[in-house]
Amino acid sequence: MNTTANLVEQKIVLNNSVSVDCVIFGFDFMQLNVLLVDRVMYDEKSGKELFNDLTLTGNHIFEEEDLDEAAARILFDLTGLKNIYLEQFYTFGSPTRINRENDKAWLAANGRDPNHRIITIGYYSLLDTDKVTLEWKGRNVRWVPVSDVTELAFDHMEILQKALQALRKKLTREPIGFELLPPKFTLSQMQRLYEVILGVTLDKRNFRKKVSRMKYLVPLDEKQKGVAHKPARLYVFDRDIYETTKTELLDFAI
Amino acid sequence: MNTTANLVEQKIVLNNSVSVDCVIFGFDFMQLNVLLVDRVMYDEKSGKELFNDLTLTGNHIFEEEDLDEAAARILFDLTGLKNIYLEQFYTFGSPTRINRENDKAWLAANGRDPNHRIITIGYYSLLDTDKVTLEWKGRNVRWVPVSDVTELAFDHMEILQKALQALRKKLTREPIGFELLPPKFTLSQMQRLYEVILGVTLDKRNFRKKVSRMKYLVPLDEKQKGVAHKPARLYVFDRDIYETTKTELLDFAI
DNA sequence: ATGCTTAGTGTTTAAATTACACTTTATTAA
DNA sequence: TTAATAAAGTGTAATTTAAACACTAAGCAT
Structure with a gap:
């Protein structure tokens, strides 16, 4: 009646950590830019800077919130803008997404289990670079030309690349x-x-x-x-x- | 420094129920078909059939499993097939996804909280209809021409439509x-x-x-x-x- | 007035798209 | 064996789209 697919014992996870990440693209007539956030970590005792990486921006989801709404809220929190073009492009959930030391250290320092898989729903948004008033919320946020981005925290480089791929595909077919x-x-x-x-x-x-x-x-x-x-x-x-x-x-x- | 986006108190959800759903398409030289599963519910006392709906097929994710692997496992469990074309197309997470009585009753009867939002990562798979040996696992599974499907349990109709849309788009650009x-x-x-x-x-x-x-x-x-x-x-x-x-x-x- | 910088414009050739109808070939039934 | 059936397979002409390519126009800065 049944040959079992997975002979290996596996635990089904009933609840996962889920977040929404936004890849915010902006164009300034010269370059395509992406809005990145500094992730700085200091040594607790000496106060010395341990590392300073760049990340995309993401967040958890509110209880009554649709995924699109969560993405719009994250975008608003970072830029102060509403009614901005947003497109869901891919969901990332590899159990080994977080495997670098900096990332684990940062999660641990922020009270999160670094070994707990996070599933991330990726959105990209499109806006005119000038629209954003930077230093919103005092966060250290900046536009970086996409072609200059070589390394990001977590698997955000992969997310950025997938977003870019999705954007290119869409751009060739629809007037976005x-x-x-x-x-x-x-x-x-x-x-x-x-x-x-x-x-x-x-x-x-x-x-x-x-x-x-x-x-x-x-x-x-x-x-x-x-x-x-x-x-x-x-x-x-x-x-x-x-x-x-x-x-x-x-x-x-x- | 900051005008708050959401004045309404909202609870951030740190853990969500997440599942992977597969829309399994098959072609038999005549029609495009989709593989659907019967969801029958009986009255506990009388044993009388309360309802009999059709659903797509989905499941939770194993702890060590990538999303693609979970989709492949679900497909294997249902069809006994491996190395089948699978494509992630959209993630569904509206907090009001489950709002029909049948759906709530079925979840409750299966020990799940019907008011708990489930986030579902949608995959579609493509295969030759003949490849599937039906009655695999004794489940009541059948091919239904896509054009005949008018109603499905949960929000599976919406998921099917989105899958179809993604398939059409891809089919016009790539030899799938x-x-x-x-x-x-x-x-x-x-x-x-x-x-x-x-x-x-x-x-x-x-x-x-x-x-x-x-x-x-x-x-x-x-x-x-x-x-x-x-x-x-x-x-x-x-x-x-x-x-x-x-x-x-x-x-x-x- | 001159130079600088980007805006704006047409033509020719090649390739792709569209519309359209008859002959061929194996099977089946008489 | 012969005829009917059913889908396979094939070409051409007209239109549209794509590609390659270079000069003049307009406003600003000096």
């Missing part, structure tokens, strides 16, 4: 790039955004030809100001037009 | 359809698969022209047997060729 731009932007800024995130170079004329077919990209009778060169025309992303003409999605895949 | 076909298949079977899952009709000649560009789709010197008409040529999906020529992905979006 506008979430990273201010309400009014130029086509060159938009092109730069695609180039930076997808890691490609695009031909200016072909790019403009392509986006000129997107009806939801509306040109304004308004130009860029304060630039030391020919000012560019400004555009807005019209969500209503997009919602009603969704069929004609455009593909930015190269 | 082969996971639903036997090793040798005909082009008509393959076309039917795309038509059924994506809900479109495709032109036979154009379809063949398109797939003839996929080098990883290898024609055999072998024909279909036991059909009452001209037998079709058989093809195989060559994973090695695919892995080495990944760049030229083809798009089945209409």
